[in-house]
Amino acid sequence: MRPNKRDELVRNALEVFYRDGFHATGMDKLVAETGISKTSMYKHFRTKDEMILAVLRLRDERFRNWFCRRVEEIADTPRARLLAVFDALHEWITSPRFKGCMFIKAVSEFQDPKDPIHIQSATHKRMLLEYVQTLATEARARDPAALARQLMLLKEGAIVTSVMLGNGSPAIEAKAAATVLIEAADCC
């Protein structure tokens, strides 16, 4: 089993769940779309929910890797990187396969705050917040935590609004707003 079948399953399931939703995707559809037998799926994961958790782990890893790398490619000073967050956001939102934030959709479908799927989604958002907060700290903002939280509000708002309206312009407006907030949060 060199090119691990389990990883292949999680990768393919990610696409289907992302495209069609969690409750709307049955195991039989996953069999048809991933090409992996149901027996094999239930050998790797005891339940559908466990599989969803694995999918979310992969998504978190991929997205954070891509996002942080992209931000650091686009700009090289902490302050410029705070703005680059919104350039990367715009790239993501306008990419052809964008279908919203998988974690926002996950908490929409699994609302119980004690549900592991809900918890894991919240953790993803917290880690992204921490990243932006380190940028804000390095940029010597007056209150880095507050600035980071405000910028994240703009980011989440741009994501859901883009899905709602079906176009990527909210990311641009978010960047404009971010510019003002960063300016105002400047030290000295």
Added chain:
Amino acid sequence: MRPNKRDELVRNALEVFYRDGFHATGMDKLVAETGISKTSMYKHFRTKDEMILAVLRLRDERFRNWFCRRVEEIADTPRARLLAVFDALHEWITSPRFKGCMFIKAVSEFQDPKDPIHIQSATHKRMLLEYVQTLATEARARDPAALARQLMLLKEGAIVTSVMLGNGSPAIEAKAAATVLIEAADCC
């Protein structure tokens, strides 16, 4: 049929869909929780989706009524009302039965942009945006449309972040950010 059974159905179904989600709520659960027979439901609505649309219409009407009225109660100048948007938002988010925005959850479960449920949810958001835009115009902002869109980003961000983290503080941070943006968008 004075206290219309249809309206009672929609009111009760609203609570269940809001609490448990759309796909996760079956018609049998609705029978059990609303106390209305399935035959009766299907006499008023041809499909489950049609019922969801009626539920969303009620939600839109109720929410916009409450929200705009509340904003206008809290403040009486256009400019103060732009900020009062976030006070009303905070009241909503910290209210005991808050479980996120029903329309964001609806588009999360019905992702197809041509789905009537998706379209109707987007319409709700557009109407709220229009309301804020009229406030921004009355407040003589330099670019009322742009300011309104930015404030709405903060609002949507505060909603989803509150659901994610399970507390209402994002509404307060959104208000702080809004203060800065409104100040910066001032004419003269």
Added chain:
DNA sequence: GACAAAGTTTACCGATCTGTACACTTATGG
């Protein structure tokens, strides 16, 4: 008090849901 509209109960349809059992095939490593 008759009549019609509205609502209920119960049972059911075929499809789909998550998850399992079992017998079979493939691939890998010593």
Added chain:
DNA sequence: CCATAAGTGTACAGATCGGTAAACTTTGTC
């Protein structure tokens, strides 16, 4: 070459899905 692990196909269980049929009861109106 053989033992073992990994994967497959098929069939199925039991529950639930959205939606329907038919006979019965309640309700409001003239």
